[in-house]
Amino acid sequence: MLTRFISDQNLPDFMQKLRKFGGIEGPLRGEDGGVRFGNLSDGTTPDIHAIRTLLPAKKYLFAPEERLFNYTLQEGYKILLEDISPVTLFALHPCELAGINYLDRLLGGDAPDPHYAARRSQITLIGISCLPDEFCSCHISPSPLQALSDIFMNIVEGGFVVTVYSSRGKEIMEDMKDLAEERELPVPQDARRFFGVSLPLNVMSEIDTGLPEWQKLADRCLGCGACSLCCPTCACFNILEFAGLDGVSSERIRYWDNCLFKSHSMVAGGAVFNKGRAERFIYRYRHKQRGFGPLRGVPSCVGCGRCRAFCPIGLDLRVLTELLERSAV
Amino acid sequence: MKKLRLAITGMTACSGCQLSLLNCENELPDLLEKFDFSFFPLASSPLDLIGEYDASIVEGCVSMPHEKKLLLELRNRSRYLIAVGTCAVFGGVAALKNDEEREVLRKQVYGSSSIVESTFRPLPLNNLVQVDASITGCPPEKMELLRLLGGLLAGALPVDSDYPVCTECRIRENICLLTERGELCLGMLVSGGCHARCPSMAVPCEGCRGPLPEANLREALRIYAEKGFDRETVFARLRRFCPEWRL
């Protein structure tokens, strides 16, 4: 296949030229050892081999805290869409891309969320290949294998084999002709295909909510919400409105919400649907493995492994997934 | 719109919560437009309680007969009574020694002096009166105080948070001081809302905002034990801001 090759030596120049298309955000390893998506300004070196960042790139599309509307007496509710400048998200793993693809369907579908759509329209996605570790389960999730990006870079000996998937990607690579020579090269096979044993994912089967395992998980869960904050596809939100000090204006703010919080299923009058932690776990599992609403049947777990890696007590829903899928076969 | 009449005062505490409000310098002119600070001894010469108040905002816990009298009086005269700060909500540092004999404590501090007023075990406000809303924190976040006041203008009371400090700590992408560094961070047992102030500066959470409503104490103790902290150490730390934590 005719592809482009960028050598390791040319990567800094590639990045430099890429800045023309907007700011670049990618994985940076901090002095404390933590890897976070951050601005790849001139002189910074992305950690392209880092296995996972603390938060996924969803923070760029769907902010943890976002002012949606202002209310004033004169204008009523006014939607706030600040000027959003173009951003290139660099070195996204396939699970990360699959997460964004999922959010695109969820928040950018038929009735797009205006704030999401505004940010998304300014974003270019550059994917990168990776090697899974023991927390990853991308090989059992169908979506990472089909994840879409504008440009995808496969890490090979001495550089990257680059494939282009969109007109925006093409436009960028047109500009990189001097740095990325055209070559007849095989696109490497996805390493993840060889990782682990694939489970039959019978996504529509009913789940056994009577299993004692639910309660066992629930008894240990701290309700910290780390597992959902760090999930590339978790997009539940809470909206609060705060009155201004002038007695008439207000601001409406959207926050990341979390199905492991009691307030998540609390309705007017104080009634709570998912009272106990076990119910909340079943709910989370249903969503992650079975899908919801119009995406019913599409698992929203993309297998990034963050929830397992960052849960303070190391809870692993994979155990239940395997148990349930086996009993459903 | 008629200005809202407020009574703002402190019981046994350090006045830090009231100071947090006075420190909102940028907003004070706006506040004066909308509120009548009818009783606010810390900010102006003491006045008598006169008439009724739209809200009483009270800092500190109750440990002296005159405080108890004032609190009941404020309750009777106010539409809303709002506890502000960890002492008012949970007892806080003022209640740190609640497990010990008052008489012994009095002697330690005042010796044989007889001029000391009579005191009793410091109590959070809701042990004595109905509290309509609470804002925790030692001291509370300025933003929360301003939102409380804005809310009062709109006829709303603040909602309680039900997530721990860890939630905001993760949102800020901090390296976990407990799981990664083995430090005694109380974040998972403590009510959030401070944007994980301390862990974001690499300092473990001391628990100043008091207990999370559904804290999973059993599991937390298991993790702490794994990291080498026994129950006594954990509880001694937890009780600094809320004496109600029990083994």
Ligand code: SF4
């Ligand atoms: S459920 Fe866990 S493994 Fe799956 S995408 Fe979310 S954080 Fe990653």
Ligand code: SF4
């Ligand atoms: S990260 Fe673990 S402890 Fe925290 S809410 Fe999720 S499952 Fe519970």
Ligand code: SF4
């Ligand atoms: S550092 Fe403390 S507050 Fe932050 S996640 Fe760890 S335990 Fe929670």
Ligand code: SF4
């Ligand atoms: S991190 Fe803990 S000790 Fe620090 S302000 Fe927040 S609740 Fe208080």
